[in-house]
Amino acid sequence: MQKLKTQSLHKQESELAVANKQLEILSTGIFKSGELPTFKNKISETGQFPLQAKKLEILQINVGYMCNQVCEHCHVDAGPDRKEIMTQETMQQILDVIKTTGAHTLDLTGGAPEMNPNFRWFVKEASKIGVKDFIVRSNLTIIRANKKYHDLPEFFKKHNIHVVSSMPHWTRGKTDKQRGEGVFDMSIKALQELNAVGYGIPGSDLKLDLVYNPSGAFLPGDQMSMEKDFKKALLEDFSIQFHNLFAITNLPIARFLDYLIASENYEDYMYSLVEAYNPTAVQNVMCTNTLSVSWDGYLFDCDFNQMLELPVNSKSKHISEYKTELLEGRNIIISQHCYGCTAGAGSSCQGSVA
Amino acid sequence: MPKTYYDPADLRKFGKITEWSEELGNKFFDYYSKVFEEGALTAREKSLIALAVAHTEQCPYCIDAYTKDGLQRGVTKEEMMEAIHVGAAIKSGATLVHGVQMMNKVNKLDG
Incomplete structure (x- = not known):
């Protein structure tokens, strides 16, 4: 059993905090020896490389890596030790772009997006665009973490x-194991x-969806x-209602990769992902209609990249x-972590895709 | 050759049994996957039955497979342990109910 972390890999100065180290692990070992096919070879088999x-449909904005939780x-x-926070200047640049893209979905993530000091300003301005x-991907506990966040349900x-x-x-047990003591x-x-302000009630326009991702080294079940x-x-237990559940696969990067290696589950997990590879899911992977923007304004195919x-x-x-014309039709950057989005019914920030 | 009878990595090779008897192997796997589909019982209930039987059969591959399958379906560890107790109860009950045969025999020979 792993002890719950209280610091990020960055703070611990872990070698896995370095992106290149993660990419090296994902490209060597069982993938270099040919025991398992690389993602590029796998999608090439079905002519999908x-x-x-x-066309851009979803603009996902990561407004900063600071969070009140340190999930496993x-x-x-x-x-809490991550200081990368999006500035108001970058937010303004994003607002200017949203008006022109025609993307139907704006998706704010983090960290805990609410911890960005300009979060409310950004939400107000962005919601005017329509x-x-x-x-907003809210970790829930932030609403209770401090008095200044208590009004978030009304603000949302x-x-x-x-x-x-x-x-x-x-x-409680499984939730706290992954997300920290008291989180449940x-x-x-x-x-x-x-729920009290109307979120998640059947028929309500105030949408409340939950994301389920497995608490250990296994894939999600049927959504x-x-x-x-x-x-x-x-x-039954808490009189709570919500609209939809998104089942999301854990991708083997950052802290989950660290966990897989430390618990000696890495190879088995990669086997599970490759065995569950579904070419139908490849057609709908989110990187083909999403653009991810980092806290400092750079563009990526997805939050994982x-x-x-x-x-x-x-x-x-x-x-x-x-520039839309420079981004549409671009080749997506892939590595072996991409198997996480093509396993079984597929996985995206909106849940299953196949 | 490995020095133990069981190697966890062999579970991944289960599908290879079709290579030496394709028709029978394929028929088995077709049947197997059909059995575990949602039916009068949910796939979750079937997974728990499989876990209990995996233990009574003492099949290490099946225990690994259906523990993981249960976790994927959101089955809790308390549910898993209770399912195993059901298997254990039937196993011990099956032993003890034969005690009646012993009693019958004693009564016939020495009653």
Whole structure:
């Protein structure tokens, strides 16, 4: 059993805090020896290489890596000790771009996005633009973490935010193991508060979705069955309601990679991902319709590539120089972590894709 | 050759049994996957039955496979342990119910 971390890999000066080290691990060993095919070879078998970006639909903004939690499997390596925070100047550049892209979804993530001092300003300004779906990925506990965040449910409601929150399990033990002692109770309280203002109620326009990602070295089960089990347990035990459950696969990078290696599960996990490879999921991987923007304004194919410091393969590399014609049709940068998005029913920030 | 009878990595090679008897192997795997589909029982219930039987059969491959399968389906460790107790109860019950045969025989020979 692993002891829960209280510091990010960066703070610990772990060698896995270095993106190149992670990429080296993902490209050597079982993949270099040919025991398992590389992702490039695998998608080539079905003529799907190179993966190319289609029309932009989702703009995902990482407003900073600071977080009040230090979750065991965080692919961002987020935590209270991370100081990377998006400036208002970068936010303004993003607002200028959103008006021109035609993307239907704006997706704010972190860290805990609410900890960015300019978060509320950004939400107010961005909601004026009128994107169809405006998501904030809230870790729930932030709502209870400090008095200054207690009004977040009302703030979200006022700006018609679509709240998406992580919940590894409907039981205390499994949730706290992954996300930290006391997280389950705080998350339950936060969900009840969101319900109280109208979020997650059947038929309500105030959308509240939960994200399930496994608490250990295994893949998520069927999204619909999991949703049924979550709904039943949360309603019976805590009178909590929500709309949809997104089942997301843990990608073998950052703290989850560290966990896989330390618990001697890395090879088995990579085997599971490769064995569950689904070519249908490849057609709908999120990198083909999403663009990820880092706290300092750089562009990436997805949040995972952002953490691996793999920028977009385009002359338009920063939000300040965003050009649709340079980004559409670009070749997506891939490595073996991409197997995480093509396993089973596929995985994206919006859940299953196949 | 490995020095132990069981190697965890062999579980990944289970599908290779079709290589030496393709038709029978394929029929088995078709049947196997059909059995575990959602039916009158949920796939989750079937997974727990499989875990209990894996233990009564003392199959290390099956124990690894259905522990992981259960975790993927959100099965809790308490549910897993209770399922194993069901298997254990049937195993011990099956032993003890034969005690009646012993009692019958004693009564016939020495009653």
